[in-house]
Amino acid sequence: MAGEMNNQPRYYMPKEADFFRHLEQRHRRGRYGRLFNYFSIAVAGLALIALFLNVANEAFGTIGVVNTIEPEILTDGRPLSDLSNDELAAILAEHVGGRLRVLIRDTISQVDNARFTKATVAEIVGGEAVDPAIADELLKAISKERQADLLARYADKGTLRNLVLEEVIERQVIASFTLSETIFNFAAVKAEIEGPILNEYKKANRLDEAKVRVIRFHSWLDSDFLATPMSSTPALAGVRTALIGSIGLMAVVVSVALPIGVGAAIYLEEYAHHGFVNRLIETNVRNLAGVPSIIYGMLGLAIFVRALAPFTSGLIFHHNFDVPTIETVVERIAPAFDGAVSFDGTALSSYSEQLDAPTLGKVVDVFLHFGTPSLRMLGNSSPVDMANALAAAFDIAVNVTETRADEEHDLETRGAYYRFDVAAGAPVSNETYDRLMASLVRVNSFAPNGRTLVSAGLTLVLLILPIIIINAQEAIRAVPYTIREASYGLGATRWQTIWRQVLPAALPGIMTGTILSVSRAVGETAPLIVVGAATFLVADPTSPFSQFTAMPIQIYQWTARPQGQFADIAAAAIIVLLALMLSLNAAAIFLRNRYSIRF
DSSP states (O other), X not given: OHHHHHHSOOOOOOOHHHHHHHHHHHHXXXXXXXXXXXXXXXXXXXXXXXXXXXXXXXXXXXXXXXXXXXXXXXXXXXXXXXXXXXXXXXXXXXXXXXXXXXXXXXXXXXXXXXXXXXXXXXXXXXXXXXXXXXXXXXXXXXXXXHHHHHHHHHSOHHHHHHHIIIIIIOOEEEEEEEHHHHHHOHHHHHHHIIIIIHHHHHHHTTOSOOOEEEEEEEESOSHHHHHSOOOSSGGGOXXXXXXXXXXXXXXXXXXXXXXXXXXXXXXXXXXSOSSHHHHHHHHHHHHHTTSOHHHHHHHHIIIIIIITHHHHTTGGGTOSSOOOOHHHHHHHHGGGGTSOOOBOSSEEOOSXXXXXXXXXXXXXXXXXXXXXXXXSTTOSOOHHHHHHHHHHHHTOEEETTOOOOOTTTTOOOOSSEEEOOGGGTOSSOHHHHHHHHHHHHHHTOOOOOOXXXXXXXXXXXXXXXXXXXXXXXXXXXXXXXXXXXXXXXXXXXXXXXXXXXXXXXXXXXXXXXXXXXXXXXXXXXXXXXXXXXXXXOOSOXXXXXXXXXXXXXXXXXXXXXXXXXXXXHHHHHHHHXXXXXXXXXXXXXXXXXXXXXXX
């Protein structure tokens, strides 16, 4: 009997006092954990509040403004906002002189700065309908009034208004004070602006008189700030171009990353065999999610900007140039013959010279051949090759022992001197040949530039693609397998099950992960710097193949400047960027709650 009692299991129950002591210890540890959680939330909340207060303190405050010319003098008492584009352009033409061409280059030009002096007016305005009388002229060859007409037609009113303020009125913000200084010590702020600061400004600019206007509770963040492009003057700068660039980047990222990321997740979860290879792929995907963003920027520079430049520049889509035709070629060579020309297949009519149809056909073929950009990365043809082809079309004798360089049109050395013997019946004069050659160089000067919006978007796609794949995998894995079994039992195929059952159930998680990934991409700066985002851009991107900038780039560029006013507008831009990111996060929460399915 004693042996049987020894073989029975023993149950040890603590005494009542020990039990309550241990229970109190567990409750105490739970209270400590809750206190730590509350403390962590409080610290995070205080950090967020400090961030917002610091940004708001810089974005609002008091400024002192000085104008070289009072606006009422230029406008007869009318506000600048009431002036038309023609009136604003006329003010610019009257006061800026030769800088008018620089303003056209910085605001409405559609060609690279390196080509600007050699591009025709039609090329500068992007091939849109322009007065035929000046379409094939260089910008410096047309009158100041014609240049003002181009600004009035192709620049928006906000840009023209800012140009008048910056170039003519020369509005300067000579001092800025934060919101806290304005609230608690405005009298001292006003006295300092109207006293020492104004005197220092007059001394630095050698002015006897200057009138300052003190603006209290000035907001750097307003409707003009959102609607105007970048400017070298802080008071006139805005984020319109950067905001459009960021929205364009998001459009490219979502349209490319979402289908590729979800497709990869479907394959890894539903089709791939869960063996060593699949585990290796998943491990590498997770490792790629932790790679620094600058590495992806270098990868995008090597692949999208350089290797795929014909694609990312829009070259293979005939973007940024018009494919030459016989009609457009004849129009282009017409100025070389001092008048309108026509090519009906039989003859060329001009005011000064007559060419037979075969010769004209050869010249047109030369323009059609060399005027079409090449898909090769080196792009442009040599001026020597073009000169040889043009000389052969006119059957011009060549003296291979002589060389020369055409300085007037900034051409390379031809390598041979083409003799024009008018007495012997040369088809064109030396001057006509030079004008044709200069025009041929201009139409051949297109070079693919992959530093575009689509290159930056694809680089950010590489950055967030691993994150999207991981989130999509987790969302698909969370769908109960019983749903798949029920679908198979009703006769559905694997793809029908995935498309009609699995994806709808996983959609909230997929969309939430995608939007949060895009939110990260919107705030990235390093990859955009590497792939060539512009730090100063006043022209809005009009297509995926345009130059671009983005909100983080704009903020980085402003904070790097020494003037205090740029720090103020950088704070205003930070508020805009935070609002954009909070909107994306709110959309993610809405999608999660709206389409979530509970099992």
